[in-house]
Amino acid sequence: MALRLCPSFSHPLIASSVSVRTTRQIRRCSIRSCIEPNDSRKLVLEVKEKLEKEYPSLPVGRNGRDDEDMIFWFLKDRRFSVEEAVSKLTKAIKWRQEFGVSELSEEAVKPVAETGKAYVHDLPDVDGRPVLMVVGSKHVPLEFDPSDDRKLCVFLIEKALSRLPTGKEQILGIVDLRGFRTENADLKFLTFLFDVFYYYYPKRVAQVLFVDAPIIFKPIWQMVKPLLKSYASLVKFCSAETVRKEYFTPETLPASFRD
Incomplete structure (x- = not known):
């Protein structure tokens, strides 16, 4: 099938006069x-x-x-x-x-959801994106069957995507690491989360904020980062103050960040 290709410079005299900046712009021109x-x-x-x-x-x-x-x-x-x-x-x-994605429901994930470890914020961020919130300090591995945690994860992704307004295609993920301790670490679940986004919801998450990550989280991140490959670039470490100032207005700010 013939596609219209990006324009290029073929004449050597013209090509030699093209600036580096213009050349880079051409290279970035994608299919x-x-x-x-x-x-x-x-x-x-x-x-x-x-x-x-x-x-x-x-x-x-x-x-x-x-x-x-x-x-x-x-x-x-x-x-x-x-x-x-x-x-x-x-x-x-x-x-x-x-x-069984289509069979997931509020009732099905209720016991895990009631822990408050993850939820979809009621209001969008400053760019109009639905926000998926994860509270690291409330996640205790094996408190529930791993499959229950995964079901909650997928249910919330579906819920966030269902709230995409016209013209928006991606959601924002916020992982609140305030109060995070060693016993909250769950490499398997973190890897599952990114695998789900890569294989089944590609390019649906615009950015993932790791908020106020403690020192004990750094070695965990170093182990997980290589597994995420290009998706690791979506992660931004930031402070709670950055979340307040750059991602929400006073009216839309999640309650946990109003302290």
Whole structure:
């Protein structure tokens, strides 16, 4: 399928006069930004037909193999590679089915949610993004079955995404590490959280704030960071004061940061 490619300079005299800055801008021009609307529509249909032909047993409907919005999102994530999008989508749809994402409910996760260890803030941040809050000091590994913690995690991601306003595509994650102690450390769950975002909700989180991380958290981060690969760049260590001043207004600030 022919796509409109980004413009380039082929004449040597012209190329020699191009500034370094302009050259860098050209290099940053991606297929995503240069693809025509009609071409993207064709690619969505191509993925859709391929999934129907090769994976007919996959569910259909919302978040299924024929969900064109979902297909388009995964195409963007895979830089409009049909083969890569099909591969990642297939894995994601199978996971949703096996995990029982559509069956999760407030009642199903209520016992774990009542600990207050994680929740979706009622109001968006200054950029209009839904906010997923995690309170590290309230998480005690093995207090609940690990599967219950994972269900709460996925339920809250779905809840945050359901609150995306028109024009917004990503959420903000805040991990409050005030009062965090060694007994709160859970490498498996932290890895699960980032795996979920990478494989099943790609590019849905804009940034993850680690707030007031104590010294004991640093060696934990050094162990987890290599596992996160490129997603580690989404993490920003900051203070509670930064959260107050840069991410919320006095009216939208989470109660736990009003102290």
